[in-house]
Structure formats: structure tokens, C-alpha cells
Amino acid sequence: MTKEQEELCLGNMRLVSHCSKKFASSGIPWDDLCACGNLGLVRAAATFSPEKGTRFSTYACRCIDNEIYLLLRQRKKHSKVSESLDSERANTDGVRLHDVLPDDTDMVEAVEQKLLVADILSKVAKLPKRKRRVLELYLGLTGEPPMTQQEIATQMGCSRSLIHRIFKEGINQIKREAI
Numbered sequence: 320m321t322k323e324q325e326e327l328c329l330g331n332m333r334l335v336s337h338c339s340k341k342f343a344s345s346g347i348p349w350d351d352l353c354a355c356g357n358l359g360l361v362r363a364a365a366t367f368s369p370e371k372g373t374r375f376s377t378y379a380c381r382c383i384d385n386e387i388y389l390l391l392r393q394r395k396k397h398s399k400v401s402e403s404l405d406s407e408r409a410n411t412d413g414v415r416l417h418d419v420l421p422d423d424t425d426m427v428e429a430v431e432q433k434l435l436v437a438d439i440l441s442k443v444a445k446l447p448k449r450k451r452r453v454l455e456l457y458l459g460l461t462g463e464p465p466m467t468q469q470e471i472a473t474q475m476g477c478s479r480s481l482i483h484r485i486f487k488e489g490i491n492q493i494k495r496e497a498i
Contacts, residue, residue: 324364328357331379335360338383345391352387359386442493450489457486 335356342352363382367375443454456474459465468486472479 324361327364327367327375327379328360331360331376332357334376334379335383338380339387341384342387342391347390347394351390355386355390356383359383362386439493442496443489445496446489446492450485450492453482453485454489457482 335353338359339349339352339356343349345352359382360379363375363379366382367378369375440460443451443458443460446454452475453471455461456463456466456471457468466474468482469479472482475482
């Protein structure tokens with residue numbers, strides 16, 4: 320790092336704190352947010368070109384935000400099944416069981432994953448028949464490929480919004496039993 324880049328970083332350290340405030344409610348510890356923001360500031364100092372007509376602080380804010388967004392995506396990607404179920408969105412059409420399970424093939428994680436799946440399957444088996452069927456079809460628990468809510472609605476002869484409500488009720492019932 321050159322002396323000019325170092326001066327840019329030192330002169331804009333408060334900018335990291337300012338940009339990190341937007342992500343304070345993300346659940347990531349403040350120290351991690353600031354450390355990640357500092358990486359963005361260093362990257363900004365290394366790649367900034369004043370010839371493009373933007374101020375350094377404007378450019379640095381974008382770089383800091385991008386680094387923090389990258390951290391959020393990595394944390395989201397490696398979250399556990401229960402965290403993914405807790406963060407259900409208004410429209411859950413794109414979520415599949417293989418999307419929320421960890422990808423790593425490490426032996427300990429593989430065993431933990433099998434235990435989580437077994438725990439989920441046992442909780443799904445306790446649900447009433449209709450809720451159980453919707454969750455099995457939607458998450459692909461029956462050995463068949465996972466289905467969308469619209470496909471399930473067509474198969475069961477009802478509306479997609481009803482399937483969405485049934486799915487949401489089933490997930491909420493599983494979460495209540497977990498407490």
C-alpha cells in the first residue's frame with residue numbers, strides 16, 4: 320500500500336463506521352461489520368482513480384457496502400436449516416430443502432446434517448395429513464423432485480394462496496414444537 324493510499328484510509332476511517340450502521344440490525348457483530356468495512360476501504364484506496372470524476376468518499380462507500388453485502392451473502396449461504404426456516408419470506412416459492420442444507424462434505428457436518436434432516440422429518444410426520452403432504456411435496460421429502468406451490472395447488476385442486484397458508488402454518492407449527 321502506498322503512502323497516499325494509507326492516508327486515504329486513515330482519513331476516512333469514520334466512513335466505515337457510518338456505512339456499517341446500515342447493517343447493524345443484520346445480526347452480524349459490530350466488530351465483524353467494521354472489519355469487513357475496513358477491507359472495503361482498503362480496496363477502495365487501492366482501486367480509486369480520481370480521473371473518473373467521483374469523490375473518494377462516494378467511491379469508498381460503495382466499496383464498503385459491497386464488502387459487507389458479500390459478508391451477508393456468505394453468512395446466509397452457510398446458515399443452518401432452522402435459521403433458514405425462521406427467515407421465511409412472504410413468498411416462499413423458491414425455497415427447497417437442498418437450498419437450506421449446508422453443502423460442506425466434512426464428516427462432522429455431514430452427521431449434523433443427517434441429524435437435522437431426521438429431526439425435520441420426525442416433526443413433519445407429526446403434522447396433520449394436509450400440512451404434512453404440502454410440506455413433503457414442497458420440500459421434496461418423498462423422494463420426488465420438489466414442487467412449486469402452484470404445482471401443488473394444481474395437484475390438490477385448490478389455490479396457490481391456500482397452499483402458501485398451509486405451508487406457513489406447517490412451518491410455524493414445527494417451530495412452536497422446537498421451542
